Structures are given as structure tokens and as C-alpha cells.
Amino acid sequence: MMFLLIIFTLAFLFSSCNALDFCVGDLSAPQGPAGYSCKKTEKVTVKDFVFSGLRAAGNTSNLSKVTIMPAFSTQFPGVNGLGISVARVDFSVNGRGLMHTHPEAAEVLLVIQGTLCAGFVSSTNKIYLTSLHEGDVMVFPQGLMHFLINVGKSSALAFTSYTSTSPSIYFMDYAWFANDMSTDILQKTTFLDHDQIKKLKGVFGGTN
Incomplete structure (x- = not known):
């Protein structure tokens, strides 16, 4: 009886794995x-597993002179449920990937062209910096927290890859200075003076 139960369980597991080879995202939901x-499954085609949106360079005419073109589950439904995604990052001269973090994903970056200064800060505030x-x-x-220059x-x-199909990106500067948090609170929590905060709010579009 126990042998039959084991056989049945294994058969169920293998059939479940085959039924869940992939989970192409239904972007209409x-x-x-x-x-x-x-x-x-009957609506899935090979096109769901191919993404061509990273061929051309992105527009870097912005504040940081950097653009990120994602192939996350929203753009690339074939990665849905797989715990992976990729993106293309273009840098103009002096382009800066501002200090940011991905709370739910690790990142691997491959340099295709150019020279980048890159680094991250550990939870003990040690900086790991390199070219x-x-x-x-x-x-x-x-x-x-990490950055690229x-x-x-x-x-x-x-090109970057992530251990998430939809990695969130949390930019420090925008979090502090692109909102309506009062200058007084920012002074008390950052040790920056009033004029510095006002200047940075002006740069990043914040108010108050």
C-alpha cells in the first residue's frame, strides 16, 4: 500500500511539473x-518567449543622462513566474545611475561598451567600489544601495539581469527630494541645510 502511495505521489508531482512548464503572463489581467x-496554454506562442525591445539605444536626454529599458514581465510575459528578467542600460557621456536599490532582487551587470565606475554599500556601510x-x-x-557612473x-x-520578473527600483535622491516632504523635516533627518534642500528639490521636482 505504501509503495502504491509513493508511486501515485511521484506520478502526480511529475504530471504537475509538466503542466507548469511555464506561466506566460496574461497582461490583460x-x-x-x-x-x-x-x-x-492554447493561446501561448513562441512570440511570448522572445523580446526584441532591447536592440536600439534608449533616449538619454534626461537629468541623469541614463536610460533603463526593461524586459520585465510587463514587457516580456514569457519571464512571468520564472524569477528572472533583464534590462538594457544606456549611458551618455557623464551619465550617472543614481544611488538606488532593488528591495526584492539581486542584480548582475555586464558591460558591453565603455567604462563604468560602479559600487555598492553593504549593511555595515562598507563600500565596494571598482572600475x-x-x-x-x-x-x-x-x-x-548601488550606483553606476x-x-x-x-x-x-x-545589460543587467535580475532575480525577479518585476524588480522594483528605489532611487534615494527621488525618494528624498521629488516629493512634498517639508524642508524642515528633511533638515532634521538629513543634516542638510535649508538652501541645499531647496536646491535639490528644485533639481528633482519636489515642493514644500
Whole structure:
């Protein structure tokens, strides 16, 4: 009896795995904490597993002179449920990937072109800083603050991968200065003076 139970259990597990080879995201449905619900198998095509949106360079005419072009589950439904995603990052000369973190994902970055100054800060406030050149790879552990700066004389290009299908990106500067938090509170919590805060609010679009 026990042998039959084991056989039945194994058969069920293998059949379940085969039924869940993938879960292509149904983008017509709302996204939940676990991602999108699965598109019906009969509606899945090979196009769901291919994304061509990272071929061309992004527009870097912005404040940081950097653009991130994601291939997350929202753009690339084939990665839904797989715990992975990628993005293209373009840097103009002097482009800066401002200090940021991904609370739910680790990141691996591959430099395709140019030279980047890259680093992250550990939970003990130790800084891990280096220069990255074409072909170099660097990992940024989950949740740790990190940054990238184009220190070369030409544009730079990198591709990143994440351990999440929809990694959130939390920029420190925007969190502090792109909102309506009062200058008085920011003075007390950052030790910056009034004029510095007003200047930074002006740069990042904050008020109050």
C-alpha cells in the first residue's frame, strides 16, 4: 500500500511539473504580488518567449543622462513566474545611475561598451567600489544601495539581469527630494541645510 502511495505521489508531482512548464503572463489581467496569472496554454506562442525591445539605444536626454529599458514581465510575459528578467542600460557621456536599490532582487551587470565606475554599500556601510570595462561583470546583492557612473569619454552600454520578473527600483535622491516632504523635516533627518534642500528639490521636482 505504501509503495502504491509513493508511486501515485511521484506520478502526480511529475504530471504537475509538466503542466507548469511555464506561466506566460496574461497582461490583460491585473498583476498581483506573485505576478500575472497564466495565459491559457492554447493561446501561448513562441512570440511570448522572445523580446526584441532591447536592440536600439534608449533616449538619454534626461537629468541623469541614463536610460533603463526593461524586459520585465510587463514587457516580456514569457519571464512571468520564472524569477528572472533583464534590462538594457544606456549611458551618455557623464551619465550617472543614481544611488538606488532593488528591495526584492539581486542584480548582475555586464558591460558591453565603455567604462563604468560602479559600487555598492553593504549593511555595515562598507563600500565596494571598482572600475568596469567591456566584458566585465559585477553583482549587486539584493536590497543594497548601488550606483553606476560613466567615466569614459564616450557613451556606455550595459545589460543587467535580475532575480525577479518585476524588480522594483528605489532611487534615494527621488525618494528624498521629488516629493512634498517639508524642508524642515528633511533638515532634521538629513543634516542638510535649508538652501541645499531647496536646491535639490528644485533639481528633482519636489515642493514644500
